[in-house]
Amino acid sequence: MRAFLAIIVIALGLAAVGIYTSAFIVHQNEQALVLRFGEHKRVVTQPGLNWKLPLIDTVEVFDKRILDLDSQPQEVTASDQKRLVVDSFARYRIVDPLKFYQTLRYQEAVRSRLGPIVESSLRRVLGGATFQDVVRDKREDLMKRIAQQVNKEGADFGLEVVDVRIKRADLPKQNSNSVFDRMRAERQREAAEFRAQGTAEANRIRATADREATVIRAEASRKGEEIRGAGDAERNQIYAEAYSKDQEFFEFYRSMQAYEQGLKSSDTRLLISPDSEFFKYFADPHGKKPTAAGQ
Secondary structure, X not given: OHHHHHHHHHHHXXXXXXXXXXXXXXXXXXXXXXEEOOEEEEEEOOOEEEEOOOOOEEEEEEEOOOEEEEOOOEEEEOOOOOEEXXXXXXXXXXXXXXXXXXXXXXXXXXXXHHHHHHHHHHHHHHOOOOHHHHXXXXXXXXXXXXXXXXXXXXXXXXXXXXXXXXXXXXXXXHHHHHHXXXXXXHHHHHHHHHHHHHHHHHHHHHHXXXXXXXXXXXXXXXXXXXXXXXXXXXXXXXXXXXXXXXXHHXXXXXXXXXXXXXXXXXXXXXXXXXXXXXXXXXXXXXXXXOOOOXX
């Protein structure tokens, strides 16, 4: 019984080992290549539990997702002889595991084989375009052409190149400095032009304002003179009416005004005859000159 139980245990152990070595799992993001003595047996693309012959079949698992391949920045000369430093990347996926295994075998080899193809296609396509096309106008079309060329050559490795994109396209450092200096000079020229236009506009506004101010002052002076003339005329008219009503009082009033203006307390010196008409109210409050008998 002990020998029988040992045989059963050994058989179960061998069966477990056989099942373990015969089964393999393919995940959702994977695809597997089953090889028998190094020769292609089948390709498994559906996820799940699969079987193989133990010790005879081997399984190579490859990623089924879209993968990235970064390229080193490289200098490209456009058709208008302008140089660019282009930093690009490609997206690819493995569509033929057998061909991929036969040509590259491992995913790490993609960089050394597909990378030069991407760089060569970039130089070839971008070299036939102008700087403006690469930077702005036809960038999308250029990227499609590059992706088509790389995809055509990548098919030999069992790869499908989904897209090729430029992360950055800059001028070389020495060119960037000259472009920056040129842009700064252009902005300074525009700023000087704007300042000149502003100065001219300010001078025009100032001249217009000065002209309008001169016209306003002249008009104000004219109106002031007119008002002053009208006031003087009205004053003279009042004086004339007053004079015609009481001539003696008017003469007395004007003489008092003359005394007030002529005989000030500060320093008034007059050299005039005492019997002058000017002092007629000093001798007589009625303004009459003294007679010879009274003298």
